[in-house]
Amino acid sequence: MSGKIIFRNATQDLLMMEFMIANPDFTRGMENRVVTAEKWEELLKALNSAGPPVKTIQAWKKIRANRIVSIRSKLAKSPSGDNLCPLETKVASICGLLGPPQGVVRSTRIKKQPVHLVLNEPQVKKKTLVRQKLLKKKPIVKKQPDLLVLNEPLVKKKTLGKQKFLAKKPIVKNESLSDDEGEWEDVDTKPLHNQQPGPMPKILQTLQTMTSQQAEHFRYIEEIEIRKLKVTKAIMENIAKMVNK
Structure with a gap:
């Protein structure tokens, strides 16, 4: 017996075992609460009348639980149940420790088989038709490099524009001068420019004054440089002389 040992006499033990055998539903705990409470009251009177010891319902419930635990421990040592007494063997069979209890058929476990999705023939046909429609709607197009393609009207417009431009600005070829024109090639044209009215004479005068001023400026700079050289030579x-002394 495992757990806390609660003492009782042999008569009380015999009464409890016989009561459990006589009431299998009570032993298995499958009765209604009201019926179970009534039977516990009946068993309590019988056990306490066979005492001492005299105990409460809770104490006798612990004794009954310990009695079943002791039967289980014996079966753990010898599963065949050779070490059990006849009363213990009957209680063990009622509780389902040895085999299926009386009036109860054990349900056999059915192995779960994997569920395979099986498509019927019309479903397969529908799927194939849908795929074919999608492929028809969206054809696969290979990407090609972008090429600049000019349409025919654009080309015509460009050619017409070029022709107009060439018509406005005709190409003049360098032709050889005639004898009369060659005579005038070496003639000096400066007097003609001076005689022409307008701002040209003034521009020529300003240019002459600017060139003369620049020439004077450069001369002045040259004189300053010459003076610098003379001064530096004298200092050296x-x-x-001071070093030689």
Whole structure:
């Protein structure tokens, strides 16, 4: 017996075992609560009348649970049940410890088989038709490099524009001068420019004044540079004399 040992005499143990055998539903705990409470009251009177010891319902419930636990421990040592007494064997069979209890048929376990999705023939046909429609709607087009393609009207417009431009600006070829024109090629045209009225004479005067001013400026800079060279030469000579002394 495992757990806390609650003492009772042999008569009380015999009464409890016989009561459990006589009431299998009570032993298995399958009766209604009201009926179970009534039977516990009946068993309590019988057990306490066979005492001492005299105990409460809770104490006798613990004794009954410990009695079933002791039967299980014995069966764990020898599953055949050779070490059980006749009363314990009957209680073990009622509780389903040895085999299927009386009046109860054990349900056999059915192995779960994998569910395979099987498509009927019309469903397969529908799917294939849908795929064919999709392929027809969306044809696969290979990407090609972008090429600049000019349409015929654009080309015509461009050619017409070029022709108009060439018509406005005709190409003039360099032709050889005639004898009369060759005579005038070496003639100086400066007097003609001076005689022409307008702003040209003024522009020529301003250019002449600017060139003369620039020439004077460059001369002045040259004189300054010459003076600098003379001064530096004199300083170097004086330093050389001081060092030699």
